[in-house]
Amino acid sequence: xxxxxxxxxxxxxxxxxxxxxxxxxxxxxxxxxxxxxxxxxxxxxxxxxxxxxxxxxxxxxxxxxxxxxxxxxxxxxxxxxxxxxxxxxxxxxxxxxxxxxxxxxxxxxxxxxxxxxxxxxxxxxxxxxxxxxxxxxxxxxxxxxxxxxxxxxxxxxxxxxxxxxxxxxxxxxxxxxxxxxxxxxxxxxxxxxxxxxxxxxxxxxxxxxxxxxxxxxxxxxxxxxxxxxxxxxxxxxxxxxxxxxxxxxxxxxxxxxxxxxxxxxxxxxxxxxxx
Amino acid sequence: xxxxxxxxxxxxxxxxxxxxxxxxxxxxxxxxxxxxxxxxxxxxxxxxxxxxxxxxxxxxxxxxxxxxxxxxxxxxxxxxxxxxxxxxxxxxxxxxxxxxxxxxxxxxxxxxxxxxxxxxxxxxxxxxxxxxxxxxxxxxxxxxxxxxxxxxxxxxxxxxxxxxxxxxxxxxxxxxxxxxxxxxxxxxxxxxxxxxxxxxxxxxxxxxxxxxxxxxxxxxxxxxxxxxxxxxxxxxxxxxxxxxxxxxxxxxxxxxxxxxxxxxxxxxxxxxxxx
Numbered sequence: 001x002x003x004x005x006x007x008x009x010x011x012x013x014x015x016x017x018x019x020x021x022x023x024x025x026x027x028x029x030x031x032x033x034x035x036x037x038x039x040x041x042x043x044x045x046x047x048x049x050x051x052x053x054x055x056x057x058x059x060x061x062x063x064x065x066x067x068x069x070x071x072x073x074x075x076x077x078x079x080x081x082x083x084x085x086x087x088x089x090x091x092x093x094x095x096x097x098x099x100x101x102x103x104x105x106x107x108x109x110x111x112x113x114x115x116x117x118x119x120x121x122x123x124x125x126x127x128x129x130x131x132x133x134x135x136x137x138x139x140x141x142x143x144x145x146x147x148x149x150x151x152x153x154x155x156x157x158x159x160x161x162x163x164x165x166x167x168x169x170x171x172x173x174x175x176x177x178x179x180x181x182x183x184x185x186x187x188x189x190x191x192x193x194x195x196x197x198x199x200x201x202x203x204x205x206x207x208x209x210x211x212x213x214x215x216x217x218x219x220x221x222x223x224x225x226x227x228x229x230x231x232x233x234x235x236x237x238x239x240x241x242x243x244x245x246x247x248x249x250x251x252x253x254x255x256x257x258x259x260x261x262x263x264x265x266x267x268x269x270x271x272x273x274x275x
Numbered sequence: 276x277x278x279x280x281x282x283x284x285x286x287x288x289x290x291x292x293x294x295x296x297x298x299x300x301x302x303x304x305x306x307x308x309x310x311x312x313x314x315x316x317x318x319x320x321x322x323x324x325x326x327x328x329x330x331x332x333x334x335x336x337x338x339x340x341x342x343x344x345x346x347x348x349x350x351x352x353x354x355x356x357x358x359x360x361x362x363x364x365x366x367x368x369x370x371x372x373x374x375x376x377x378x379x380x381x382x383x384x385x386x387x388x389x390x391x392x393x394x395x396x397x398x399x400x401x402x403x404x405x406x407x408x409x410x411x412x413x414x415x416x417x418x419x420x421x422x423x424x425x426x427x428x429x430x431x432x433x434x435x436x437x438x439x440x441x442x443x444x445x446x447x448x449x450x451x452x453x454x455x456x457x458x459x460x461x462x463x464x465x466x467x468x469x470x471x472x473x474x475x476x477x478x479x480x481x482x483x484x485x486x487x488x489x490x491x492x493x494x495x496x497x498x499x500x501x502x503x504x505x506x507x508x509x510x511x512x513x514x515x516x517x518x519x520x521x522x523x524x525x526x527x528x529x530x531x532x533x534x535x536x537x538x539x540x541x542x543x544x545x546x547x548x549x550x
Contacts, residue, residue, distance in 0.1 A: 077352045088539040246530050254525035264363040275550050
């Protein structure tokens, strides 16, 4: 930053494509030095309210922009759509969404013939999970996204206000990496029962985030087959936005992850920030 | 315009909320006088290529912007999403869409118990149709939207290159307004058969626009119940965008018409044009 400032690079755009905490903590400084920030890093946007507010204030006072479309649903037009609705005076009443390609891959692929632990290993091999899959299974990533969406609709929650039910029990996630798959296997039977119960009702298991004035939560839900979220297959994401002004919700669906999509989204944000 | 120019109102935004041909023909002049244009009027955007190109050129040379998000799917983020994908270097391979709330209301509500002509009268009463419903039933409105989408993905077609099959036969649409409902009733039986054939296969009738390098068309199609367009109910619109960079299509669905939504979309475009 000091080098960029020395070079007189104000009125520039800083793009953060890391998932780094230290980089995330520097956004305010960039803003105050004349930079707009484009980021796919969720950390600063889902930070505790105090540091989040300080960061937003730095951008407001400096007149710089911070754009982060790719933090939720990669390049799907989620944050931008919500921001435009809010700017136009609409009131977002509820967001229901599938926000994890990883968890949706597991839940939409599982059919009882292959064990969950085997599917987790496969998802890891395919590059769908974090290097440590426990980070996906814990729901932490979805919690951050739900928090970003909550703040976007004007409800400024703290991270601990997001009510997360992990995909596998917390006790198993707390195991060391070696013991982890072993414990998932021991727990399989309970998951298989959950799946069978859903099937017997003609329903589908999905990992759903819900954000409204009254709640901010995420966890497995059993959904009727005709529910707009139930049709989300593979690593796709789906976001349902219910608002005061729209007679029926807006539904946005498609690839919600992937390097190419995220790069596209970051590039779009850079183009917008440069306008 | 001359009054606005006299007042020194350059660097302003002209918003066209009419469906007027004369207003539409003035956009170039506005651009050359320093105005950006925001419009929900489809006429200039779906004009013959020669006048369309001249209009685009006026905006390119003057550095002014023309924004028209609401011409397709009202405030649903359709044009903006496609434009961003194209700007980011993605190639849109195909768009399949339900673009008429009116026609979708008729096709999704019809179940054989109430006649099509009665439903048309009801739709007119509910304000879902143009004052003359023949303008909706002819598919002209969908054709304009398909043409706008085609040009947006870089395929500059002439209006007559859009292959339109009206919802009811052209011979009936060409009748005078008095004879029209009478003739629709005479034709009902054929429509009922179309509906029954679809039902017997577990399919649904929808009025679908398809835009790709190879085709630009719109007409009734019988779709499998699990097709992403088949679930579109009432006056909603759904747009499916298939591109090179996305492993699965982007689907955008929701209220695609309505004064309030269109006003929101126009307001958003004004905010963007003012950036």
